[in-house]
Amino acid sequence: MLGFIAVLLACPPSVRAEDGYKLWLRYAPLAPSLAATYRAQFGAVEAPTETATQRAARDELLRGLAGLIGESPRRGEGAPTVVLGTPASSTLIAAFRDELDALGNEGYLLKHTRVHGRDVLLIAAPQDVGVLYGVFDLLRRLQTGQSLEALEVREKPRIRLRVLDHWDNLDGHVERGYAGRSLWDWQTLPEWHDPRYTDYARANASLGINGTVLNNVNANARSLAPEYLAKAAALADVFRPYGIRVYLSARFSAPIELGGLSTADPLDPAVQRWWQHKVDEIYRFIPDFGGFLVKANSEGQPGPQDYGRTHADGANLLADALAAHGGVVMWRAFVYAHDVPADRASQAYTEFVGLDGAFRPNVIVQVKNGPIDFQPREPFHPLFGAMPRTPLMMEFQITKEYLGFATHLVYLGTLYEEVLQSDTRARGAGSTVARVVDGSLEGHAFTGMAGVANIGNDRTWSGSHFDQANWYAFGRLAWNPDQAARDIAADWVAMTFSPAPEVVRPIVEMMMASREAAVNYMTPLGLHHLMARGHHYGPGPWVEGGPRADWTSVYYHRADRDGIGFDRTASGSNAVAQYAPAVAARYADITQVPESLLLWFHHVPWDHRMASGRSLWDELVARYSQGVQQVQAMRATWADIPTAAPEHQRGRAPLYGADPAAIDPERHAQIAASLQIQRREAQWWRDASIAYFQSLSGRPLPAGEPTPPHPLAWYQAQQFPSAPGDGR
Structure with a gap:
């Protein structure tokens, strides 16, 4: 009525x-x-x-x-x-x-x-x-x-599944979370529905996000136990009016840990029956349950390869159990081989490309945007365009594990746009990653995009005000992957701070430059994985040793007296051959590869002449310094943005009606402090990285470049055992 x-x-x-x-x-x-x-x-x-x-x-x-x-x-x-x-x-x-x-x-x-x-x-x-x-x-x-x-x-949305992946554990800790504890209070569920759950659903619906994976991909089997299914069902009840379906990360060994079976072999009939009964039980709790997200045979997680089976065997086991209910399987392609390979960037392609067409119709393979692990810059993942018979789902990271956590202003809309508009050349020119993800390149109707959430119980939701923009940009691009990052940023600024042009214009310029600034002061010219061990907080280009070589920085940069960079051409790992021929030829040619990816694909002499006319060594130092300067410029821009009078001076006057160009002093001050932290840490990155690479290159600093204030040993001695998002 x-x-x-x-x-x-x-x-x-x-x-x-x-x-x-x-x-x-x-x-x-x-x-x-x-x-x-x-x-x-x-x-x-x-x-x-x-x-x-x-x-x-x-x-x-x-x-x-x-x-x-x-x-x-x-x-x-x-x-x-x-x-x-x-x-x-x-x-x-x-x-x-x-x-x-x-x-x-x-x-x-x-x-x-x-x-x-x-x-x-x-x-x-x-x-x-x-x-x-x-x-x-x-x-x-x-x-x-x-x-x-x-x-x-x-x-109408271009992509069917538009999902946030929460890496939340049942004890409330959020892996790679920088905004406090988990939003889900498992202790008080299912009885208490925190009003924040509704506000979370409203925010997602405002972007068209239509799914939430509640628990960590490093899953605890108890997430599928009846007492936790009742809790998940309570959240599903809150989210349902806002068009959001609940998904769960499934631990592949759950039949052993919950069901008492001796095996989780996907071809074992008893295992198949166990999963069918478990799925039927889930749908009794949550009639519109979305399905499973699975991390298997990666970073020690159990999976089908433990039994000599393939990823397709494992995914199809769960897909068959879900099919009658309309559920789906999102099977992650982020995998490690048990033995350290010649090049970890090649692993996912090697394990998955031969399975093209082997997955059930309700399976979608979830692929990270790049072949390593959410680095400040990576080339697009070679699987995009390489599995034409299999729907591929994009996985972006919204929480900034390798990009300064919640403190640094790094707008990820530009990263997302860069990846989505990369041309795979799988069907000739114009075969963009966006067209792979939205299904239009190969005619797939089953499509998806996932974002690893940056959400916790902090009042800002994301740990900082500007990190909200990355949640926002992800949602907008999941609806339409061809939108422009600049336009999305302008909308976010207008809604979050003020629609006044004198506010929107400078803040958007800050945001659009921020990711490139972080690349410069962290991993310029195609360097990658230079962060400190484990928690990834701060520089650690010297990291070596430990259980796996591909968990170290030296494995990736390979710097020595002669040069720096990972040779992925035919003379090295030949990972470049995993791309379409036109893309591979460009990346393999040191005269054609973009300088932004130079050291990703090539081991380059220190005296190699760059487009600027400088040597590689001089260019590397200049980029590190440029990153610091870019952060300083952001600080100056922010300082010039006007603030409103303090609250006690405002009375009942509507702030944005009276002065639409002014930002409230509370948020202005907090952001100014974060930018000051970012400036300090960008300088730390610059100085520590230059000190280390100079120890290998043996070359003098370019004229005008200041010497790091501490010796290399001082930077190497810094320890942060309680870095956010890692320790408990």
Whole structure:
């Protein structure tokens, strides 16, 4: 039954100190002139309220309008009615059924039109969840100051599974988490539904994220025990109205650890029966359970290779158990061989490419963006474009394990865009990674993108204000992988801080330069995996020894008196041959390979002449110093952005209406402090790295480059046993 709800909007309360909790859904009052313009374009809101999703859409729209445009005068005849709904919930929208059918189950239509003699603004979709997505789209347009004149928007996601992977453990510790403890309070579930769970679901729905893997890929078998399934079911109940399905990471040895079997061999009938019974049990708890994420035979995790079976055998075991329920398997391609190979960058390709076409239809292989491990810069993973008969799912890391944790400002939208727009040349020019991931290159309908979440119980959700942008950028690109990182950043800044151009412009420039700055002060010119051992906090290019060579820095940079870099050409590991011939030829040619990947693919003499005219040694030092300078420039830019008066001086004046170009002093000060930390640590990276590589090259520093203030031994002696995200 339709409810006809007048938009009676209260004045915003007195402005309070901001702590980042509201993310990009602040709905702060707009400047008076803009708010007045929008008020004239909204009449009554007509919305169905029979389902939880319908109520969520209605409530979000009213919440957003109340915050953004405040109390409005009585509307005249010209103000259009805002109509929310689907053909099934609204007779008015039923007239647009043909137009909506092309949008799929999650698409939506925003449209100004005239129906039955009255002006209406439609937020229409084939299904309720599409209406919710449409509401968030409309509110984003208001937050960013876009015109609603002649509005006509048709949107549908390009990717089917748009999932956050939480590396959360049952004890509340988050592996590679830099924002506090796990958001999931397993102790108080299933009885207590923390309001943060709903706000988490709202934030994800605002981006079109439609799935959540609740537990770590280094899974504990107890996650599948009945008591934890009841807890997961409680979360699923909270998330369901927002279009979010729950998934679980499955430990491959669960039949042994939970079921008392003597084996987890995927071809053993008893193992197959155990998984079928377990899956049936899960669906009794969670009828719309999404499926399993699996890490197997990697970093010590059990898997099918323990029994002489293949990854396809293991994935198909679980896929068969899930198939009748509509569940899926996301099988990770991040693998280590038991024996250290000549080149770890080759392992995933070697193990998986021969299995192309061997997986069940409800299996998707989840591939990291690069062939090593979420480094500041990597070439795109060679599996993209190499398995045409198998759907491949992109895995990005949102939490910045190798990029300064939560402290450093590093906008990952540019990294994501760089990877997605890389051309695999698998079907000739234009065979981008984005086209592999969205299925259009090979005609796959089963598609996905996963992001390793940067979310914890910190009030900022992400450990810092700017890290929220990476969650935001991931969600937007999972919906449409061809969006521009700059446009996404501009939207985020406008919603998170202020839509005023004098705020948006400089902050976007900071964000767009930030990832390249981090590459420069950490791993310039294609260097990789130079972080300290284990926790990855700070520089450690000297790391060697230990249980595996491919867990050390020296394995990757191979620097010596003559040069530096990993030879992946035919004269070295020949990992370059895993790419399509046109890509391989470019990477293998030292005169054609991009300098940003030079040392990834080549071992290069220190006196090699670079495009700048400098020697490789001089260029390497210059890049390290440039990174520090770029961070200093970000600090200066941030210092010039105006702040509002402290809270006690503001009274009840709406902050963003009175001064839309000012940022609240609380967040401004916190970000300024983080940038100061980043500047200090960028200098540390520069000095420690130069001291180490100079000890090998034996070359003098270029003129004007300052000598590191400490000897190499001082940097090597630094210890951080309680680095965030590692220790408990």
